[in-house]
Amino acid sequence: MxxxxxxxxxxxxxxxxxxxxxxxxxxxxxxxxxxxxxxxxxxxAPAGEAWYGEDDLLRAGLDSLGRWPEFAADVAAASGVDPWLRREGTLLVGATEDDAADVDRVVTLLETHAVPTRRLARREARAAEPALAPGVRRTVEVPGDLSVHNxxxxxxxxxxxxxxxxxxxxxxxxxxxxxxxxxxxxxxxxxxxxxxxxxxxxxxxxxxxxxxxxxxxxxxxRPVKGQILRLRSSYPLVTRTVRARVDGFPVYVVPRRDGEIVLGATTEEQGYDQRVTVDGVHDLLRAGIAVVPGLRECALTETLARLRPGTPxxxxxxxxxxxxxxxxxxxxxxxxxxxxxxxxxxxxxxxxxxxxxxxxxxxxxxxxxxxxx
Ligand SMILES: Cc1cc2nc3c(=O)[nH]c(=O)nc-3n(C[C@H](O)[C@H](O)[C@H](O)COP(=O)(O)OP(=O)(O)OC[C@H]3O[C@@H](n4cnc5c(N)ncnc54)[C@H](O)[C@@H]3O)c2cc1C
The missing domain is CATH 3.50.50.60 (FAD/NAD(P)-binding domain)
Structure with a gap:
């Protein structure tokens, strides 16, 4: 055809x-x-996006996650370009007691879908990711998550x-x-x-x-605006993706092989507006630094906004x-x-x-x- x-x-x-x-x-x-x-x-990372009432979407995400290793290998072999699949998994982090309760709710949902998770004691969490802020209330490991260089x-x-x-x-x-x-x-x-x-x-x-x-x-x-930052660290700050809630504000820190760190992202119903705003950058940096204080030392190399295609x-x-x-x-x-x-x-x-x-x-x-x- x-x-x-x-x-x-x-x-x-x-x-x-x-x-x-x-x-x-x-x-x-x-x-x-x-x-x-x-x-x-x-x-x-379907686990990080999981929420009640969206079981079909979680099932689709888990199915697609299972296809990724072969998909990435095939694309790399065909193109000669390695998309840098990472297998270190995700840490779900709750900064405050309320945030920890939100993480626990997600973990309960993940258990009903047989997604492996492991709650880390404070010392284990610090050993796994020494850059994590010592005061965070909850850290749960999701070892099956992957990431790729977009x-x-x-x-x-x-x-x-x-x-x-x-x-x-x-x-x-x-x-x-x-x-x-x-x-x-x-x-x-x-x-x-x-x-x-x-x-x-x-x-x-x-x-x-x-x-x-x-x-x-x-x-x-409909368009759902997302502002996102790219930073650069001269040493490996984190090895896993860190997905945190900080006073209810969701933020993630995604490491790349070359020292780039992606810090995202806002979720805004602003129509087709693609401006990067002071408020958006401020919110991301504040929340990111609250969970990974070493982000303060990074170079801020890019600010960007794009529109996610949302559906009802x-x-x-x-x-x-x-x-x-x-x-x-x-x-x-x-x-x-x-x-x-x-x-x-x-x-x-x-x-x-x-x-x-x-x-x-x-x-x-x-x-x-x-x-x-
Ligand atoms: C800040 C941010 C962070 C995100 N992080 C993640 C993540 O970590 N993991 C994840 O899975 N997803 C993530 N997403 C979501 C993900 O980026 C989108 O779901 C995905 O990129 C959608 O891909 P797409 O090809 O449908 O759309 P797009 O990448 O937007 O591509 C659509 C293309 O269609 C073209 N186009 C539009 N109209 C026409 C036309 N009439 N004729 C011809 N071409 C047209 C556009 O030029 C564009 O290139 C993120 C999104 C944002 C904004």
């Missing part, structure tokens, strides 16, 4: 690379890899796509509909057409504005729509990097007419579109 993929973020590129095994793929994006995927901390991953996926002759077109596009069926895409630059047997829309927040996508799906996606139930929309020939893969909110391998496997199954992974069934867009499955 000829497949057109609108959007070249981590989701679109993962789909393009996976589909290009058996199909001829074109990716359309005016700025590939510069959307939310450019900001992402790269945590592959930008190396994007580069790797782009290079892997190139090895399979995926064509990239640097333009925004809408779905071209003829007689109620997707027949390709239409470029916004010159209105020219690229014909395709199947169109996949993986436009992140842009999904809300892609012409030809059913209204129920477009209306379901926080789960992505992955699957065929009521429009023939049109598949969506969007609304990945806080977990697009984590969920990329599952999303790509599900889209491949929908395209090839095979059975999609069970964990993907709850992500079907029909739940919001009202489309027939």
């Amino acid at each position: 000829r497949v057109a993929v609108i959007g070249g973020g981590v989701v679109g590129l993962s789909i393009a690379w996976t589909l290009s095994r058996d199909h001829t793929v074109t990716v359309l994006d005016p700025q590939p890899g510069r959307g939310a995927s450019f900001a992402a901390a790269g945590m592959l 930008r190396r991953l994007i580069d790797a996926l782009g290079a892997a796509c190139a090895t399979r002759d995926v064509r990239t077109v640097g333009a925004a596009a809408d779905v071209d509909i003829d007689a109620g069926r997707a027949v390709g895409v239409r470029l916004r630059t010159d209105r020219s057409r690229v014909t395709a047997d199947l169109v996949v829309v993986a436009a992140g927040c842009g999904l809300a504005g892609v012409g030809g996508v059913p209204g129920g799906i477009r209306d379901a996606v 139930d926080n789960a992505p929309l992955v699957g065929p729509t009521s429009t023939e020939g049109l598949v969506v893969a969007g609304g990945h909110y806080r977990g697009g990097v984590l969920l990329a391998p599952l999303t790509a496997a599900a889209v491949e199954a929908y395209v090839d007419g095979s059975v999609p992974p069970a964990a993907a069934s709850a992500l079907h867009p029909a739940r919001l579109e009202g489309a027939v499955r």
Whole structure:
């Protein structure tokens, strides 16, 4: 089949690379890899995102986490670019008694999903991560979590796509509909057409504005702003991802192999605003330093804001729509990097007419579109 993929973020590129095994793929994006995927901390950490009432999303995250080691190895082998998968796991940290109670609630939920966790005594926590503030009230280890370098991953996926002759077109596009069926895409630059047997829309927040996508799906996606900082330490400050709550404010510290430390992220309902604000940077630094005081010594190398594609139930929309020939893969909110391998496997199954992974069934867009499955 000829497949057109609108959007070249981590989701679109993962789909393009996976589909290009058996199909001829074109990716359309005016700025590939510069959307939310450019900001992402790269945590592959369903446990840290787990919350009550979102069991289907947690199951999807755990399924995708299990796919990551092979996915990362395959992308690295195909591209020659190592996305720096880290296996040191996560520490869930509660700074105050109230924060510790929140961590305990998450751990109870994780236990119902058989996710291994281990509560660390204060001395154990300090031994595991000496940079952790001595006064934190709760530390729980989640050894199964992974992380990846988001930008190396994007580069790797782009290079892997190139090895399979995926064509990239640097333009925004809408779905071209003829007689109620997707027949390709239409470029916004010159209105020219690229014909395709199947169109996949993986436009992140842009999904809300892609012409030809059913209204129920477009209306379901909203921007959720995230401000995030990149720091640099001259020595390894932490080895695990630290996900903390500080007076109710969630913050994470994600180490990279080269001394970079990612400190994130705010969650703001501000429409399409992508400004970095004094308040956002201040909140992140204050909370980060409260749990890892040594962050004070780091160089602040980057401040950035991007928009997460949020949905009403926080789960992505992955699957065929009521429009023939049109598949969506969007609304990945806080977990697009984590969920990329599952999303790509599900889209491949929908395209090839095979059975999609069970964990993907709850992500079907029909739940919001009202489309027939
Ligand atoms: C601060 C922050 C931290 C995050 N941390 C994590 C994390 O640690 N782990 C995790 O799993 N997730 C994380 N996320 C979420 C994750 O970044 C997103 O879920 C993921 O990047 C979504 O990928 P995407 O490819 O759908 O969207 P994007 O990366 O936004 O890509 C969409 C692409 O579509 C293109 N596009 C839009 N409209 C059109 C159009 N009409 N035609 C052509 N192209 C179009 C855009 O140019 C863009 O390149 C984070 C997000 C933020 C903002």
